[in-house]
Amino acid sequence: MRTAVLVEPTEFELQDRERPTPGPDDVLVAIRDVGICGSDIHYYEHGRIGDYVVEEPLVLGHESAGEVVEVGENVSGLEAGDRVALEPGVPCRRCGHCKRGEYHLCESVEFMATPPHDGAFAEYVSWPADFAYRLPETVSTVEGALCEPLSVGLHAAQRGNVGTGDTVLVTGAGPIGLTVAEAVRAAGATDVLITDVVPEKLAFARERGVDRAIDVRETDLATAVDEYTDGVGADVVVEASGAEPSIRSTLEGVRRGGTVVLVGLSEEAEVPFDVLEVIDNEIDVHGSFRYANTYPAAIDLLADGVVDVEGMVDFRSSLEDVDDAFDRAMEPTVIKGMISLDDA
Ligand SMILES: NC(=O)c1ccc[n+]([C@@H]2O[C@H](COP(=O)([O-])OP(=O)(O)OC[C@H]3O[C@@H](n4cnc5c(N)ncnc54)[C@H](O)[C@@H]3O)[C@@H](O)[C@H]2O)c1
Ligand SMILES: C[C@@H](O)[C@H](N)C(=O)O
DSSP states (O other): OEEEEEEETTEEEEEEOOOOOOOTTEEEEEEEEEEOOHHHHHHHHHSEETTEEOOSOEEOOOEEEEEEEEEOTTOOSOOTTOEEEEOOEEOOSSSHHHHHTOGGGOTTOEETTBTTBOOSOBSEEEEEGGGEEEOOTTSOHHHHHTHHHHHHHHHHHHHTTOOTTOEEEEEOOSHHHHHHHHHHHHTTOSEEEEEESOHHHHHHHHHTTOSEEEETTTSOHHHHHHHHHTTSOEEEEEEOSOOHHHHHHHHHHEEEEEEEEEOSOOSSSOOOOOHHHHHHTTOEEEEOOSOSSOHHHHHHHHHTTSSOOGGGEEEEEOGGGHHHHHHHHTSTTOOEEEEEOOOO
16 A cells, blocks of 8 residues: 655655554544644654654654445444544553543553654554544545544633633634634634734634634734723633743733633743732633544534534645645645545
8 A cells, every 4th residue: 555654854755565454443444634734744844743753764644534444343333435534542441541531641642643653644544443433424534634633622622611602812823723713612602812923824714703813923912802802801712823922922811710721832841931920810721632532523513514624724635745745734824734545
């Protein structure tokens, strides 16, 4: 089968690999669509993300969906021909975190395209059936693949306990900020403000219906939020840029007694944060890491037309053009590129 393998930073090689054989609890999936995520780009450019280092050739891609072509003997509920979204992180299912349902915190999670685990830029992937979710007819495999970033948004909204009538400030209008915006709307937020430093990203967010798009290069964030909220501040701020100034600015946007959710990963592990402000204003600060139990909700929201992810896609490219696709995906105005494979 065809695979695109990262052999060195900035160097993909198209390799012919043996088609995997599904184990008894697995499904073999002919991959149709795979999103290019910021972490794929980071591995492509730098060969590492923090302690995760690409030491052996690695198949990238963890936002994927495709068609089941074979099922293992223990699998029920899925059959050949079903289209599925693949949840990319598979936990041990036995530890305390798994048993509590917070399986994304399992220390033994094997996550696609995170060294040493291969991802989905491949014709076929064999995957545990309980992490493969059937797509209804009305949900495309592009949408199925983008259940992954949508899940990051849904989890962030849950971490922020976003509720009906809330005003939410999202910092960063990349794919994650945009899925957060979709998720908080679905959770009942009535006012969504978003920031960025790229005018095209802000214009796009505006087209998608955010109530206020703030260019923080030109506009003081605290003033803009105060104006919008009559000096109160946002109920919830979700940081989705990873930019240090933006992380610090979350405290300028949140109301007293409000919640800050940190999703964006800073290049620096330590970012100065005014703890006196946090205490004095009784701010709840939550980390948000990946997601758990979000795929069924993501698929239902897409099937019901409550959220949109397909509109974020700027281009679809082929496995053979993966180098060109990554070059395009790195352009600052591009939101989402996809690698799409022919029908298997
Ligand atoms: N916690 C998690 O589980 C999780 C999951 C996926 C991604 N992430 C992280 O979330 C962040 C966002 O991911 P993405 O794929 O959307 O990244 P991205 O780089 O595509 O988008 C980030 C956006 O932030 C904007 N930005 C830069 N500086 C800014 C500033 N000072 N203020 C406001 N906006 C600013 C950029 O212009 C860009 O549009 C990244 O740090 C990524 O690593 C975290
Ligand atoms: C969650 C996922 O989108 C992220 N890129 C990760 O590897 O953690």
